[in-house]
Amino acid sequence: MSQTDWTKSLDRRGLMRRSGLALAGLAFAPFAGCEARSTAIRRGDASTEPLAIPQLRMGQVEDGVRVFRLPISPGQKEFALGVSSPTIGIEAPYLGPTLEMRRGERVRFEVDNELAEGATVHWHGFELPATADGGPHQLIQPGERWSPSFEVRQRASLYWYHSHMHRRTGPQVYAGLAAAIYVRDDEEDRLGLPSDYGVDDIPLIVQDRVIDGSGRLIYPIGMHAQMMGVRGDEIFVNGTPNAVFEAKTGQLRLRILNGSNARFYSFSLEGGEPMQLIASDGGLLDRSHSVRSIALAPGERAQVIVDLSEGYPLRLIASSPDMGMMGRRSGGMMGGGMMARRNDQGESGQPFRVLDIRPSGSTRAQSLPSQLAALAPLDPSQAVRTRRFTLDMGMMGSGMSINAAAMDMDVINERIPVGQWEIWEIANASMMAHPFHIHNVQFRVIDRDGRPPPPLETGFKDTVIVNPREQVRLLLRFEEHTDPDWPYMYHCHILEHEDAGMMGQFVVVKG
Template sequence: MTLLPTVSRRTLLAGLGGLALAAPALLRPRPAYAALTGRPFAQPALDAGRTEAGRRVFDLAVAAGRHQFLDGVETATTGINSAFLGPILSARAGDALRMNVANGLREPMTLHWHGLHLPAAADGGPHQEIAPGAVWSPEFDLRQKAGTFWFHGHQHRKTAEHVWAGMAGVIRISDNEEDALPLPRTHGEDDFTLVLQDRRFDPAGQMPYDANMHDRMAGMQGDVMLVNGLASPVLDADAPRLRLRILNGANGSFYRLHFADDRVFHQIASDGGLLGAPVAMRDTVLSPGERAEFLLDLADGATAQLRAEAFGAEAPVMGSAGIREVMTFRPKAARASAPALPARLAEIAPPPKATGETRSFMLSMSGMGMVGDFLINGRQYDHARIDFSVPLGAAETWIWENTTPMIHPIHIHDVQFRILDRNGRPPAPKEAGLKDTVLIGPGEKVTLRMRFDDYADPVHPYMYHCHILEHEDAGMMGQFTVV
């Protein structure tokens, strides 16, 4: 898949015309603020929970907070056990979990466990609403391979606003297969979690969710790049090799990650866990909702500057928003060499043999060009409509076709799927593992295979949607049950 797929002249002109209608809202004067750049890197607290009656229990309090992004300014935020963002929940495959989610806000909310295979009633989608002052306590078993997952707000029509304010956190899962590998895994020493987001601020240094027409079309983007709520932090590293667990937690920004010196780094895991083998690369794209794990070698003693070319959903028409400085890695000393990379990481089973239906999903827009409603199979999301039901145990084939001039990251709840092909071609090595979010460019047709095991519920649905949160809130979402 190319970063900026080719589009037709007709689509290009229509898209430019649509964006022109939004231009007055884009020409706001830049506010007078200064981001606090260059602070020491910090990551959310690692929370292993507590044990109660054989379950690992996590207590998560969602509440309003204040966080200092800018010099001398306290910005109103939402956090989970902190002022902005939430903790890193640490658990092991097979754990029995209980999540106590306390809503300290003045409005309803939900908390979705993104990437986890679990009962629909515990999924935390828009049907598991938590009233102000209430506590929601879903229980489920961790049926996952080791990997980096996350949780975030998913309130109906409010997902984008809640995540923008800070309602998100990370889930770090370990297992015996990953334990046996010679990989960095000591939190805060050679294993680091990076939640990448961007925000924009008003003249008072606040970041209200005030999406304009362009934001609703292209996804909400900001001009201040953040890592765990810090602008361009600096990490002084002791270890010769670092493991970076990176989440694109942005509302609408895609990031092409690379280093200023064009150095090679290695991807070792995608959304659902380890890849079969390390994949060498000089750059890679993460779309909203995607996670990946990378190994960065610092044995040469040279400073490594991580950068991101940021772009929104309209990138095929309008290009990128430019290069942002993400963070700086400063090794404390040069080493002779980093340890050898393992040649193999995990045994990746082949995609399951199809035993169920083949379903087609068309991404489209009503109206002209980039101005209109976001649709899946010609329909907007209806909270009361179940779009279809899947038989328990079926391995289905889902074919997604993007007829819009935009790029869309598609997320499917409950399952980790396998990408069979892109326009008839096999997936790239970095996409050959377990995935729950897939980027689909204009004109692309992507075929997925997934099995629906363990959990059936004729009442509570799972969701599928674009993970540009503004598109999701605008109706580019559907829902299904497993029966």
């Protein structure tokens, strides 16, 4: 499909939506549709490609404000050798640059939409004014520029920016409208952790994609994809298949982002070697935890330190649960068993290969500090109110909802006083796990069905897995940025569920 054909296709689909001819809640994509099964081209295990490291952008400081200029444009990428597919990128054909900023400084973005359709850019994990959030209300029309500005309030960590367009988030993120953000601060700098970008500090945006028999990228639009979310059978890291990284240091800091639309992963090293877990969505944990695997749902992040001092090559792999039925009760999948990758016929297979790490020497690894961050103990007694949110899917995924209501752009579901500690109870009435994301806050997990959270959930989070028939309690407070008219979102971060209505809106108001 040529770029002209793609643009015409988008225009036709937009006309169908406006005419009410499209299926309700179904996000059409800038690719030919197919059901969730593919005849993907398989790459042999011997084939590797150097890991692409996204360009690092620090912006330009103008009158004390750090300014980032980010054009969103159509592109072309070869997901299979010699076969190009239409994509979306930010300053690149696919994905975009890693943005680096510091806590406490003011930033401004000049986002130019060069697509033939509207787009949004959401700053995932940030506390910021609602008008700068980049949710579905901050639509950037083709040919327009959006210039949000805000103070960086976040602790040092890995965040990301991605499309959040109403009913189009799934296909736009799948096409490549997503990238990483590094926030740094003085507290973390003093710890001496690996922080040389692209050398010993590596972002890993992990995505699964469907590649058809001809080598083209496909976005499934059938009922299975709408109900379960789009799940591919090929893994790309920073857009790289079968990625390999040549390490030159004795330890490596991996910042892992599950950037997939719907697939859950459990990351581990193939030989069972331990990794040192140091951070979650919102920054450093109180101390490092030696772990054998890390479970991440779409939108979640984790940071680990990998020891390479022995000079042995390592392989990061990812097992994936069937149909997203993930639990953390055993540190892995539901029931404590690790479900491996399944092929197109649903037969049990091998885990996904994510990244081969090849040390070039035997440089000695640095020991980690005994304390990483000073985290205040959880005190749910501070909460003055409890709110309950129940996630449901209806029959065969036909009724995506929160508290029995589907997303309505004209309805404010919650009005929340600023500065007030609250407990949010997130209950899952469906038979599928859902990652629940809340805008404009970093929360703490109190418990899961009364049980204390695992290590990854002991720090600050903005996205949390809620297992089938489970209730997760969160402690949170919106500290500033009141606006009675412009809302923030809370939603399932399986993007097809969000697009189909599993999302609500809230405003932060003066008490």
